[in-house]
């Protein structure tokens with residue numbers, strides 16, 4: 001037993017990725033088509049998708065809400081961890097991205113389990129009833145995360161999951177002069193998330209840092 005942790009390096013990240021994630025041809029094609037359509041490659045990493053699938057299975061999730069669809073990569077990955085009749089509702093503000101994701105979800109092995117909602121995250125979340133989701137994944141505009149969190153604490157049932165991406169602020173968490181304008185918002189959200197009394201939360205060092213909170 002040891003109270004000290006092994007320092008996780010880029011080498012460890014690579015090792016983990018190579019041993020835990022299998023990218024299938026369909027998602028590889030989706031990524032290529034997204035690049036061809038001019039959609040930026042800012043989807044989650046395969047090993048992060050795999051970890052989220054494990055969490056969703058453990059939580060026996062049926063209803064998942066996502067803010068930030070992009071090309072539909074994470075929505076399709078999450079939908080694959082749901083049982084028959086399960087559903088990922090994913091919100092995307094950009095019309096062309098929402099349409100792209102809708103088309104690819106319809107072609108996927110989880111067609112019917114992904115519903116793309118074109119709209120602004122805050123407006124859509126505010127309309128969702130309390131305790132209507134088993135899990136939420138926040139992966140959109142960082143400045144709105146505190147509002148999304150407040151809504152998700154209402155929408156996600158007890159025992160459900162709130163997962164939030166980019167806790168490591170695009171690799172610039174400790175940068176004294178970050179180039180990305182969203183870094184301060186991520187830092188202040190991390191402080192907020194660590195103090196939410198309704199959640200037991202932890203940052204998991206996968207991808208760009210994944211917050212995982214379980215609603216008590």
Ligand SMILES: C[S@@+](CC[C@H](N)C(=O)[O-])C[C@H]1O[C@@H](n2cnc3c(N)ncnc32)[C@H](O)[C@@H]1O
Pocket residue numbers: 042043044067068069070071072073074075091092093094097119120121122139140141144
């Ligand atoms: C990092 S990408 C999402 C990646 C996706 N979750 C994945 O891993 O495949 C963030 C997305 O959030 C969308 N977005 C930004 N602001 C938004 C808002 N206010 N409401 C909904 N979506 C928003 C962006 O257009 C972008 O497509």
